[in-house]
Amino acid sequence: MKWFCLSMCTCVLLSFTTKSSISVSKIMRCLQDTSVVEHVDVYPQFKGGVKRWNEFLSRNLDIRKAIYAMDSTAYVDYGIKQTAILEFTVCENGEVCDVEIVNQHKISPEFAEEALRVMNKSPKWVPGLVEGKPVRARFRQSVTAILQEQ
Structure with missing residues (x-):
């Protein structure tokens, strides 16, 4: 998906280089709007x-x-206590997307499925900030459960 977005913007950049009405800064904003920031001031x-x-x-x-x-x-194979390490993107508006489990091979498939379901159900988060402005940022969050009948 990232490659596709980058390719689309690159094609836009190449197709508009001959037209003076489109500024480079507008095209660069296009690239920034779809990119995910790795280092933020506030997580x-x-x-x-x-x-x-x-x-x-x-x-x-x-x-x-x-x-x-x-x-x-x-x-x-997995133990009674399992921890799913979820990695996801928090968008500028706080929506959560692109959820994946980093350690899927270390937890049961059923627990992995449930952890993904819950994370995808998550309400909006407070987005990460760079220079006081909300940005798309990757984040990791763990979910731990003890899989034992009580």
Whole structure:
């Protein structure tokens, strides 16, 4: 997707180089608007901070399917306590997109599916800032669960 966006803007840049009415700064803004910033002054955060994030998880994370899918082999392979490390983009408006699990091979497929479902359900976040302006930024957040019947 990133390559496609970069290619589109590059094509736009090449096709407009002969027209003086399109400024280079407008085209550069096109590139910046679709890019993801790696270094920010202020990191994105869940609205309400860690406390609200934990409340959101406790209300929305349903690990029953993952628990019932666990057999003795899965417990050996993945363990009872599993942590999904989610990496995602927080857009300028706080929307979450491009969610992926970094350590998918270390957690059960059912827990991975549930962690992705919950992250995609997440309300808007407070976006990252560069020089006081909101930017698209990549962020990592872990979700840990103990997959054991109580």
